[in-house]
Amino acid sequence: MTTNAPLVLDRVGFRWPGRAGFRLTVPDFAMRPQESVLLLGESGSGKSTLLSLICGIVVPQQGVVRVDGTDLASLRAGARDRFRAERIGVIFQQFNLLPYASVEDNVRLPLRFAPDRRGRAGDAGAEAERLCLALGLAPELMSAPAGRLSVGQQQRVAVARALIGQPPLIVADEPTSALDARTQDAFLGLLFDQVRAAGSALLMVSHDDRLGARFDRVLRLEDIAQTQRVAA
Amino acid sequence: MILRLVLGSLTARALTVGMTILSIALSVALFLGVEKVRTGARASFADTISDTDLIVGARSGSVQLLLYSVFRIGNATNNVTWQSYQDIAARDEVDWIVPMSLGDSHKQFRVMGTTPEFFERYKYRGGRPLAFAEGAGLGDLYDAVIGADVAQALGYTVDAPIVVAHGLASFTEHDDQPFRVAGILAKTGTPVDRTVIVGLDAIEAIHVDWKSGAKSGSVTPTEVIRQMDLEPAAITAALVGVKSRLQVFRLQRWINEYPQEPLLAVLPGVALQELWQIVGVAETALIGVSGMVVVTALIGMMAMIFSSLNERRREMAIWRAMGARPGVILGLLVAEAACMAAIGAVLGVALLYGALWLARPFVDQAFGLWLPIEPPSLQELRVLLAVIGAAALASLLPALRAYRLSLADGMMVKI
Structure with missing residues (x-):
């Protein structure tokens, strides 16, 4: 397993080019391998921007974002996209899946753009099924179109997709907000078990501080990042 | 995937x-x-006519000549006298010549008077000859050969009687001299399918009692007509084959410059091309x-x-x-x-x-x-x-x- 820090943000400064919005600064934030961190923040506190920076969708004007030891700004756009596919598993709030594709195809999708990760996954079909079963999905769902699953099932498929090929970093954007309280807890239990099994670090963003108990660290977004509103 | x-x-x-x-x-x-x-x-x-070297008719346009002689569309403005026809036929270059006499009709189909040689000389689709589906060619004076579409549309079989009408879309009929279907041609996909073919002398025969486009009072019995000399005074057009293709243009020029009567000879391929344009x-x-x-x-x-x-x-x-x-x-x-x-x-x-x-x-x-x-x-x-x-x-x-x-x-x- 890698000994690199899965995520380092060092004196990062960013503002969306050409439009009004935030200027986001992150002086210093880092995660240890296999660490789980919960970032608490209300919507509008710059968390989408932060996630875009971490995933390399945008690059900061100042400072360095380092994922698994690599400075994202040192990569060209196409290489950053591939790097994201290789190193980061992403779970959204909702509508994670391509509704017309089967569960198996959805889980295997990131491997399509990440040859190294595909290598680590071994037999991709079997690995996808193993993850889905471990996350409590019935085996007959593997070939079902993802759009037919319940929201809870879809979120578990999204977890399987993020974890396949064991990326060093999992980024989850309010993955439980669409679930009711009871399913939330079961979902988090399964998520933590599998993240641990994969040896990945987990960065979850949420506005719900009740989730905190399971995490190694709970931080408020405003503790690590400052936002200023700027005109265009 | x-x-x-x-x-x-x-x-x-x-x-x-x-x-x-x-x-x-x-x-x-x-x-x-x-x-x-x-x-x-x-x-x-393009398949409508082949192996014919020249089409001859009264002087008009080449497309018009092609239309009325081959496609049976429109009418000739003038005829070719029998004398001119014989002069052309007597030329050295001419291998064969088939006269065509148009102007009468049967129901919606045109009637063409010609000689039995037509059935040998008219070729279509790269040299294919006409073939009989039923019956045979013109034997008797009052024999008619009909195209496949005529037979199908009118339900005619061999031996059926046919009465030819004078002119096109006319109510005057040559009912005193009915024809007999002697043969039915196989389908060709050419205007021949929609044509009633009779002998050139038959066209002459049914017009014996006609003077300048109107029926005269007297009716000449068919027995008498059969004894008459039925040489036509004029024909509408003629198909010509030459002995050597090299002579086509010489013959064409000769016909086009024929002093006794204004005539027109066209090469079917060239006229087809013009029409297609x-x-x-x-x-x-x-x-x-x-x-x-x-x-x-x-x-x-x-x-x-x-x-x-x-x-x-x-x-x-x-x-x-x-x-x-x-x-x-x-x-x-x-x-x-x-x-x-x-x-x-x-x-x-x-x-x-x-x-x-x-x-x-x-x-x-x-x-x-x-x-x-x-x-x-x-x-x-x-x-x-x-x-x-x-x-x-x-x-x-x-x-x-x-x-x-x-x-x-x-x-x-x-x-």
Whole structure:
């Protein structure tokens, strides 16, 4: 397993080019391998921007974002996209899946753009099924179109997709907000078990501080990042 | 896997995608159909007459001469005197000459008086001779040979009686001298199918009691007519074959400069070419219109992709989050368009063959046009490829928009 820090943000400064919005600064934030961190923040506190920076969708004007030891700004756009596919598993709030594709195809999708990760996954079909079963999905769902699953099932498929090929970093954007309280807890239990099994670090963003108990660290977004509103 | 996802995405939007594919299929079928009819018409047109070196008639235009002598469309403005005919026949260059006398009709079909040699000399479709489906050629003075369409339309069999009407669309009939169907020709796909052929002397015979276009009071009995000298005073046109092709132009010039009477001799191939040039304008227009229909269908597809972009931003964001470059998004949309066009093209070809198979007997009967059902030609395959290529090209516009959207949205789309 890698000994690199899965995520380092060092004196990062960013503002969306050409439009009004935030200027986001992150002086210093880092995660240890296999660490789980919960970032608490209300919507509008710059968390989408932060996630875009971490995933390399945008690059900061100042400072360095380092994922698994690599400075994202040192990569060209196409290489950053591939790097994201290789190193980061992403779970959204909702509508994670391509509704017309089967569960198996959805889980295997990131491997399509990440040859190294595909290598680590071994037999991709079997690995996808193993993850889905471990996350409590019935085996007959593997070939079902993802759009037919319940929201809870879809979120578990999204977890399987993020974890396949064991990326060093999992980024989850309010993955439980669409679930009711009871399913939330079961979902988090399964998520933590599998993240641990994969040896990945987990960065979850949420506005719900009740989730905190399971995490190694709970931080408020405003503790690590400052936002200023700027005109265009 | 990508292709599977593309197809999955298309089937998930079955209704709109289906409509788009249908419009592409219909436009492709129309385009290829027009092309088929065009080439079919051109071929059957050029096949109408062959192995005839010159067509001779009274001086008019070459297209007009071709129309009335071969296609039985329109009328001659003047006749060729029997004397001129004999002068031409006596020329050294002439190998054979067949006279034609037109002007009378039977029901909606034209009657042509000629000599029995016509059946040997008239050739079509690269030298094919006329063949009898039933019966035989002209034996008796009052024998008639009918074309396949005449027999079918009027339900005639051998030995059926025929009364020839004077002129075209006329109510005066030569009912005193009925003919007998002696033979029925096999189908040729040429105007011969719609012609009633009688002897040149028979045309003379039925006009014995006619003076300057009107029936005189007296009726000459047929026994008397049979004893008469039925040499015609004039004919409408003649088909000429020469001994050596090298002599064609010399003979043509001689006929065109014939001092006793203004005559016109044309080479059938040249006249056909000229006639086709006139028809060709409509042909080009037809191709243009059906091409526009294809373009319209593709623009429809483009509009469909554009309108679907907004609802698919989420999908694009998922692709991006999974590590797909914006170029992959662009490729996906172009691949979807190419898939739709390919399915549309295949469906269009299927539609065309279905329609061709259904409509062929009707088209043959109504227009004397036999459309061949053959595997798609290289030219048609090229058209299909062009349609798919154009679809991919047309989809570039919405795809570029998706590209820009996905660059701006990244993976965070707020819905």
